[in-house]
Amino acid sequence: MKQLIGENNKVNYGCIDEPIEWNYRDFVLRDFFNREIKGLRKKRAYHQFNYIGISAGKYIAGFAIVDLGAVKNVFGFLYEMGSGIILESDDKCPGFSRKMDFPRNPDSYKARYESRSTSLLIDKDKDEGVLTIDCHFKKRLKIKGRFPYSMEKHRPLRVLNPNDPNRFTFTEKCSPLRAEDIEISLDGEKLPFDKETVTAIYDWSGGYLRRETIWYWTAFSAILPDGTSIGTNLAAFVNETFFSENAFWIDNNRTRVPRVIYDIDPLDPYKRWHVYDETGTLDLIFTPEGERSDKINGGPLAKAIFRQFIGMFEGYFHPEGEKRIDFHNIKGFCEIHRALW
Incomplete structure (x- = not known):
């Protein structure tokens, strides 16, 4: 099993296609002048998040811890194409709150959250090879499913990168996951969709991120009319200098993409987005339809602004030496995110 942190504080950077020992506590965090950061400052500098997006018929749902x-x-939110957000839920609590249990292990974990109106469980088991979700938002929206x-x-x-000389980020991305079982209900009524075509994107990140972190992000998953499964997860402004965190999948065959370019209007992001790479491996046009946006203001300790757009993609994937897939x-989803944390 590969260790996150090796001898002499060496971070074992790379693309990691095997289980990882998440010994993050062994990492010696240092400031701009290479002075060690300890105690509460070090604890607060560690960030971790897990996002899952689900496509089910005319509905699209997203939730995160x-x-x-x-x-x-x-x-969490539920969006109906052509109509907009049907329900949105957002719970925030201070860092010392016991409402959340989010284990430090990207391979196998049970992430939990419990409040009066919202509960969340994301259970990932690498030994069984299954991802289980069970979420209730505002006692109205229920999302329960099981994905191999x-x-x-x-x-x-799965890539481990430096994001400055003294910090690292590990991220795991996959798309699509196909549902073995899935139920989405609103106010007790099950939503109508074909379970055979339900897909999910998975995104987990953890580490000591830069104090100011910015990204553009793109992800989707789908089953094409001929039964081909496709998905992608792309980003810019995050970790372009070492191991690329960009990829697309065709029938579970992964193609890594070195770098992607975002041609967008940041002052009018409802104009069409053009996302592509220099070699012609992928080319996407995204037309935003609606969005979920949020601001986190934790004073001088943490601030974040993000706009996650929901919309439609067209374009192609063209792995080297293989058939081009048009869709x-x-x-x-496409997202603009900026944080000071």
Whole structure:
């Protein structure tokens, strides 16, 4: 098993297609002048989050558990294409709150959150090769499902990168996951959709992120009319200098993409987005339809602004030496995120 932190504080950077020993406490965190950061400052500098997005018929749902050290956050939403957000839930609590239990282990964990109106469980078991979710938001929206998920079959992208000389981030991404069982209900009524075509994206990140972190992000998952499964997870402004965290999947076959370019209007992000790479491996047009936005203001310790857009993709994937896959009318996400944490 590969260790996160090796001897002499060496972070074992790379693309990691095997289980990892998450010995993050062994890491010696240092400031700009290479002075060691200890105690509460070090604890608050560690951040971890897990996002899951689900595409089910005309519906798209997203939810996340977020630990920013000083602030904790759980959110979820349900969006109906053509209509907009049907329900949105957002719970925030201070870093010392016991409402959240978010284990430090990307391979196997049970992430939990419990408040008066909202509960969340994300259970990932690498030995069984399964991801289980059971979430209730505002006592109105219920999302419960089971997704086969293993490193061998689904080939997630797992990369460990520096984000400055003294900090690191590990991220795991995979798309699509196909539901073995799934139920989404609102106010006690099950939503109508074909369970055979339900897909999910998975995104987990943890580490000592830069004090100011910015990203553009793109993700979607789908089953094409001919039965081909496709998905992608892309980002810019995060970790372009070492191991790329960009990839797409066709029938669980992963293709890594070195770098992606975002041609967007940041002052008018409802204009079409063009996301592509220099070699022609992928080319996407995203048309935003609606958004979920949020602000986290934890004073001088943590601040974040993000706008997550829901819309439709068209474009293609073209792995080297293989058939080009064209697609259109694919539901998914693009996001603009900026944080001081």
